[in-house]
Amino acid sequence: HKGNVLYNFARARKALAKGGTVIAVEGYMDVIALAQAGFENVVAPLGTALTENQLELLWRMAPEPMLCFDGDKAGLKAAWRAADMALPSVQAGRSARFALLPEGKDPDDLVKAEGPDAFRRVLAEARPLVDLLWMRETAGGVFDTPERRAELEKTLRELTSRIRDESLRYHYQQEMRERVLSFFGSQRSGRQGRQDWKQGQGKTAAPGGQFAKGGGGRIAITESLGQSALVKRGGEGMSVREATIIVALINHPALIDENFAHIEFLDLANSDLRRLHAAILDAMAHDMANDRQAVIATIERAGCAEIWERAVGLIRRMRQWPALETAALEDARDAFSQALHLQRSARTLHKELKQAEAALATDPTDENYRHLIEIQAQFQDVQATEALIEGFGVSSGRAGRA
Structure with a gap:
């Protein structure tokens, strides 16, 4: 019954x-x-590979156990x-992290040669399950x-x-969709960037093959980024x-609290939405932000009022239904969180x-140029994520209407 037990289970659980x-x-x-x-919370199989039953034991001990493997080919395969x-059984609050030791080392070798801190560093660099799967496939x-x-x-x-x-x-x-978009976008940017840099050697190169003109040598950004809402100025x-952030807050005041x-410190590019944001802050200051009608009255x-109507109209046209008044609070919370994360990143x-x-x-x-390319790739990642979310909203709205 080796596959049903873990060595040091009882002591580790107590620790x-x-x-x-x-x-x-x-x-x-x-x-x-x-x-x-000094590591008391460690277990191991008894001479076998980790089994499903042993993984269940680990999940009974902790929601995110750390799986540590030797730094050789066999360890990587394990x-x-x-x-x-683990993949079929993961769920919210139940996953695993993976720590990979230096090549040719096992924990015994590592702590004897370099001390406990070396093992702590390995644990600190552990990767989540999604990272390990992505790394294996790419x-x-x-x-x-x-x-x-x-x-x-x-x-x-097929994996997911x-x-x-x-x-x-x-x-x-x-x-995975976001990673694929970012990965292929970065590859294309890197290839194009290297070519443009060589073609424009000795000039002030700009991404996408453009070169700065006037303006004290300011670098032009790519056309797609220039059109992006991420870099548009003012209103x-x-x-x-x-609009999703503001409309969700007003329609679902529980999100304000x-x-x-x-x-309080929301950074918005659009001047009209900044006025709505100021009204929300005013309602908060007068203890009126817990009621939708009171916020709208403010x-x-x-x-x-006209700005509010335009913002709601935009949300309706783009079928971002979770931000609307009729949506459940849980759906509104998810939409708001996604939009806020993208906004802060942008x-x-x-x-x-x-x-x-x-x-x-x-x-x-070269170093400064590579850094600019990296920032552009991150911009493209945020743009792609936002496009996916907006596309999902449109398709969901059409499906609901049908």
Whole structure:
């Protein structure tokens, strides 16, 4: 019955009362060595590979056990196998992290040669399950043709379809789509960027083959980024992302109380939506932000009724139904959280882009150019994520109407 038990299970479970998570290593001699080094929360199979029953034991001990594997080919194969075994059963609050030791090392070797801190560093660099799966499918791969890219996407779809929990399966599929878009976008940007840099050697190069003209040497950004809501200035356009944040807050005032710290310092590009934001803050200041009609009354007193109608109209046109009054609070909360995360990322990247442009304009080195390309790739990632969310809203709205 070796596959049904874990070495040091009882002692490790008792040690978890002090905090932390359980650590699973490959061999019981590693458990002994780590216990001598001060790690009491460690278990191991008894001479077999990790089994499903043992994984269930680990989940009974902690929601996110740490699976630690030796730094050789056999250890890596064991990590892949454990990831495949865990995937169908993961759910919210139930996953695993993977710690990979330096090549040729096991925990016993590591703590004896370099001490307990070396093992702590390995644990600190542990990867979540989604990272391990992505690394396995992309490491060393060449995706230079549509067929190879399609094959990768098919493999990732098949992987994520194994997750039994419907909600988590959706989030994994979304995560993999975002990674694919970012990965292929970065590859294209990198190839194009290197070519443009060589063609424009000695000039102030701009991404996409453009070169700065006038303006004190300011670097031009790519046309697609220039059109993006991420970098538009002032109130020249109301982005769906920003409108979703404001409309969801007003229609579902419970979100105002839940996200007070974020709302107070919300950074919006659109000047009209900033006026609605100011009205929300005014309602908060007068203890009226817990009622939708009271918030709308504050908006009307501020002379912003027409802005509010335009914002709601945009949300309706783009079928972002979770932000509307009729949506359930849980759906509104999810939509708001997604939009807020994208908004904070976009505003941060906007500032970083300006800094990267300035750095390259004054010092056109390879390093500064690579940094600008990286920032652009992150912009494209946020754009792609936002497009997916907006597309999902439109398709869901059409399906609901049908």
